[in-house]
Amino acid sequence: MSHLVLESLEKSFNGRKIIHGVSLAVERGELMCFLGPSGCGKTTILNMIAGFHSVDGGEIRLAGRSIGSLPPHKRNMGMVFQNYALFPHLTVYENIAFGLRLRRQPKAVIEEEVRKVLQLTRLTGYERHYPRQLSGGQQQRVAMARALVIRPDVLLLDEPFSNLDAKLRQEMREEVFEIQRAVGITTIFVTHDQEEAMAISDRIAVIHQGVVEQLGPPRVIYERPASEFVATFIGEVNAINGRCSGRVEHGRVRVETVTGQVFIGMCDSSIDSGVDVVLYVRPERMQIHTPGTSLDSTRQSLPGRIERVTFLGARSRYGVRTELGWFTVETVERQTGLTVGEEAVVSWHPDQAFVVRRRSQLEP
Numbered sequence: 001m002s003h004l005v006l007e008s009l010e011k012s013f014n015g016r017k018i019i020h021g022v023s024l025a026v027e028r029g030e031l032m033c034f035l036g037p038s039g040c041g042k043t044t045i046l047n048m049i050a051g052f053h054s055v056d057g058g059e060i061r062l063a064g065r066s067i068g069s070l071p072p073h074k075r076n077m078g079m080v081f082q083n084y085a086l087f088p089h090l091t092v093y094e095n096i097a098f099g100l101r102l103r104r105q106p107k108a109v110i111e112e113e114v115r116k117v118l119q120l121t122r123l124t125g126y127e128r129h130y131p132r133q134l135s136g137g138q139q140q141r142v143a144m145a146r147a148l149v150i151r152p153d154v155l156l157l158d159e160p161f162s163n164l165d166a167k168l169r170q171e172m173r174e175e176v177f178e179i180q181r182a183v184g185i186t187t188i189f190v191t192h193d194q195e196e197a198m199a200i201s202d203r204i205a206v207i208h209q210g211v212v213e214q215l216g217p218p219r220v221i222y223e224r225p226a227s228e229f230v231a232t233f234i235g236e237v238n239a240i241n242g243r244c245s246g247r248v249e250h251g252r253v254r255v256e257t258v259t260g261q262v263f264i265g266m267c268d269s270s271i272d273s274g275v276d277v278v279l280y281v282r283p284e285r286m287q288i289h290t291p292g293t294s295l296d297s298t299r300q301s302l303p304g305r306i307e308r309v310t311f312l313g314a315r316s317r318y319g320v321r322t323e324l325g326w327f328t329v330e331t332v333e334r335q336t337g338l339t340v341g342e343e344a345v346v347s348w349h350p351d352q353a354f355v356v357r358r359r360s361q362l363e364p
């Protein structure tokens with residue numbers, strides 16, 4: 001049985017529907033990210049799970065028990081907020097002990113439990129400090145410790161690192177990942193940062209306008225996006241518009257462009273001939289060649305002219321104008337010998353191209 005189940009969750013504010021039937025299941029010990037742009041409803045779903053928002057429709061089950069009508073303190077969930085929400089007038093020790101005191105735990109239990117989470121979050125020695133005497137990263141660790149000390153069934157983290165600079169953010173996400181693995185706690189992590197979601201998730205729920213667009217492991221989300229939104233929101237893509245002109249073997253479809261060229265790409269959903277589609281290839285899955293280079297017969301290619309070259313140290317990026325639009329190619333080769341103004345050929349393997357229905361076909 002899944003640990004936490006959301007079934008057809010609905011939520012409106014002031015008559016405007018924000019969450020449109022969200023269903024998903026989080027496994028015991030799993031770290032799931034809710035990833036999506038600002039305003040897509042991530043926090044609203046989290047708040048419904050925590051009990052801070054009522055549920056208009058649908059059900060929330062924890063270990064098989066419906067919890068949708070329980071008040072927050074009866075759900076046994078630990079929550080970490082973006083702004084830490086620490087009590088400024090309490091020491092680190094008292095901030096962490098707070099939840100245990102509310103639960104009227106004996107002094108000896110409180111001391112033991114706080115000691116353990118202080119160690120887990122590497123805060124031993126900071127017991128007597130006040131939040132204002134701590135760095136942002138340390139304050140966030142206190143918030144983690146405070147959430148974990150009550151031994152919650154589920155840990156909910158809402159954009160916990162958005163107030164930290166890039167380097168600290170990366171360190172903190174590794175720390176949270178390690179703590180989550182050490183404790184083995186079922187965790188939902190809300191973020192709009194795709195790299196963060198990729199780095200720590202077992203699975204990612206990509207949320208767009210109050211619906212789950214795709215749910216899957218990071219690699220699947222990246223390599224096989226199920227929709228135009230997921231493809232363009234996560235990572236960078238080159239796009240070729242066309243029309244499906246039939247299915248070929250091994251889960252591939254044929255895509256015919258306005259110029260009459262035919263490309264082949266991977267497609268997981270069923271798309272009929274005649275449907276408008278987009279074929280995507282990521283910049284790092286493309287290669288760039290001098291015209292006339294003999295290519296493996298399985299590769300697909302397009303001629304163009306190089307209009308931009310950017311040296312990035314370990315990689316180089318080429319901007320290439322073709323008759324089907326602008327392509328970005330990212331390569332680790334230091335020297336292709338190609339420069340701005342030259343003719344070039346971009347190529348890719350059909351297995352590196354993925355095809356989705358064009359959004360205009362989905363919306364009325």
Ligand code: ATP
Binds near residue numbers: 040045
């Ligand atoms: P962000 O990353 O910006 O917080 P989000 O994906 O978490 O975005 P939500 O905070 O869930 O998005 O908000 C989704 C929508 O619901 C927004 O349009 C927001 O204005 C609206 N909303 C959220 N909470 C309320 C509320 N209490 N009353 C009215 N509207 C709300």
